[in-house]
Amino acid sequence: MAKVIVASTPLHGHVTPMLAVAQGLVRRGHEVRFLTSTRYADRVRAAGAAFVPLPGQADYDDRALDVQFPGRAAAQGPGRLIFDIKNLFGDAIPDQFSALQSLLAEFPASTVISDLLFFGSLPLSMGTPRRDRPTTVTMGISPVPVDSVDTAPFGFGVPPLPGAEGRARNEAMYAQAREVFADAEGHVGKVLAGLGVALTRSLFSESAAAADHFLQLTVPGFEYPRSDAPASLRFVGVLPSEPGTDAELPEWWDDLVQRNGPVVTVTQGTVDNADFSPLLLPTLRALADLDVTVVAATARPGGPEAVRAALGELPANVLLGGYIPFDRLLPLSDVLVTNGGYGGVHTALRHGVPLVVAGTTEDKPEVAARVEWAGAGVNLRTDAPDEETLRTAVGTVLNEPNFRSQASALQAEMAQYDPIAAIAEVVEQPEHA
Template sequence: MSRIITVAMPAHGHTGPLLAITADLVARGHEVAFLGGSRFAEAAGATGARFVALPPVADFDDRDINAAFPGRAELPAGPERALFDVRHIFIDPIPAQYQALQALLAEFPATAVIGDSLFQGMLGLALARPKGERPAVVSIGTAPPTLQSVDTAPFGPGLPPLAGEQGRQRNLALNAEATRRGEPLRQYAAALFASVGVALPEGPRTDTIVRAPDHYLQLTVPGFEYPRSDAPASFRCIGALPPLAAAEFETPSWWHELTDDRPVVVVTQGSLAHDDLTELLVPAVRALADHEALVVAVTARPDGPQALAERLGTLPGNVRVAGYLPFERLLPHADVLVSNGGYGGVHTALRHGVPLVVAGAGEDKPEVAARVQWSGAGLDLRTGRPAEADLADAVGQVLGEPAFRERARALSAELAAHRPLDAIAELVAALG
């Protein structure tokens, strides 16, 4: 058995997958130390791993991200806020992450470091020393890959592939422009790496995130990820992680209404983007108020049902509202998921063969939404604040055209054929 270090950014969408991997490695008999956010100490301990907290300068509580990063709330959603996030949430912690990882390695020599792909302090290990002089570095793609390719547009705006020579020329031009525009951030990151004695390579920083690790394992399947003829051999899709055991929950009084007698449309803004319910939940409920479907609005906040009712005035008769519901129990009853495009949530829907309507802005959500439409499993509304009419039309189209459900079911079968935890365990075994 091996000693393994697992690491993750202190945010739920990044930490959750790494804790699932950590628990599986512990169950297979490995000795594991998890380095992550302090609010996840109990969850990490429950895996059987040793928990090590990130230093305060690299730690934050993602449940109130604006409080953790003053000034963020004043920026409009879009490119300006995205730039703020990349600089302050993902790049600024690099030295502290790297130093914390080095300190842990000094007392807990490990065969491999397995981490969330956006925990960029982990890259320092891969960049500072050759393979034989350090642990193997295994990056887990918890968001769509940022790797540039002649076959794809650059990461960010959510542009799907364009076939043929026209597409290749478009991609070359857009990637060159993205590299130029990203150079100030690369230099900013390079200075932080240099402060701990690590040289960041020339070229797109987004490529280094994927190319520098010894192995880059993307948590999806080829049917949901753009093909790249020039991807490195270290890059592969291993499937989405299996669900955790559904927690016990109090079944709502309306649960018996989830039947095959009428369509069920589930609406969510995700587990964290729930401060402003008018982004998606309010317009979706209004758009579907006269629809034949039963609409289940999941607010992901304890006061959500009351807050949504206050914003709507009157709750439509076909709408049921909940604060928290386990999607592993809810989605088997759903015919459509209306979502803001969280990577994990979208894959949960696809595991159950549920097609989607996605309205997402910020972070990686435009890229996730674009992949939903490219894969044929749903529609991308290309905005984080969709109009009611557009939502109504999109839900009607996805419900009315069997191709969306068929494609979602095909992706469900593809996901079921992959065994990501086995793939990681086999890699660890091969490393010795």
């Protein structure tokens, strides 16, 4: 049995896959302590790990980010990513690293596993001699952000362009990216310098490559090829669904199972769903007159009531729910309309469901670009599409079989991987025995 620390940035899309990692290791007999914010204490314990709270600025509540971080709501596109790098991820580093040090002093773990944006693990990987620290693992819970001559910079949502033309384009875009992100990277660089660590490359590349192992939670078919990828990068497949989410099925479930014809599911995910006007509501209006069943998964308390209040009258072809288990719903779905969370997109592809993606904040442009690049759906390149655009995109995905076949090919590729076994292989290395 190994002692393992799992550390997660306290954002739902980060905690969810890290909980699955922790639960998988616990089931294999390892002792796991999970470091994140107090908001997730109960879910950590439900996964079988011991909860350890993050202190100070690292302990924030992702349900109220725009309140806790004034100015965030006004930041859009790359500006939102820049704001988050500085305020959510960068300023949390000293408290994250302090918590790791304190925990390791009382719990001498052989492995520390952290998500890509838990930058507090960088001083451990970069500032401590290998013989004096645990093995460090970075989990890729968003699209691979590593700089490469073969790809455009992370954050712009631009797919690869092959050949010399593509490399020239990429070089020019990296120069632009260095300018765009200079303030954010300079800010984080100063924070890290205060802990005795100097960045040697771009921040995201450093976070990925500094650890002993960079385990990416996808398959090669959903990630851009890189001729200069770090040796530590390994694709390990898609994690099982989040532990402890056996939500009660809605009252209309049997009706859905027995219906004939296409089923379109729409969601704005579990975080960006306070306001349904960008995507969920226009999708319901756009598809109201089509011969399809539309399942609206609001994924929050009070969500169905908010939708009814906004629409006045619910279209006859809509089935409305709150938290609906996607492992039950997606096998019945023909298309998923989503704002492009990495985990939700992978859940759809794990069931062979093609997508319509509309997202422009955080890493969503990169997720949407990969959906398009892989041929598994349509990228709308906006987070507030109009009704005609949505109607056309859903019709395109329903009527052109290549989208379904590409999603099915990714489903088959994902079935060949066992991510928990791959992660456990690192934890159970001989030097850890």
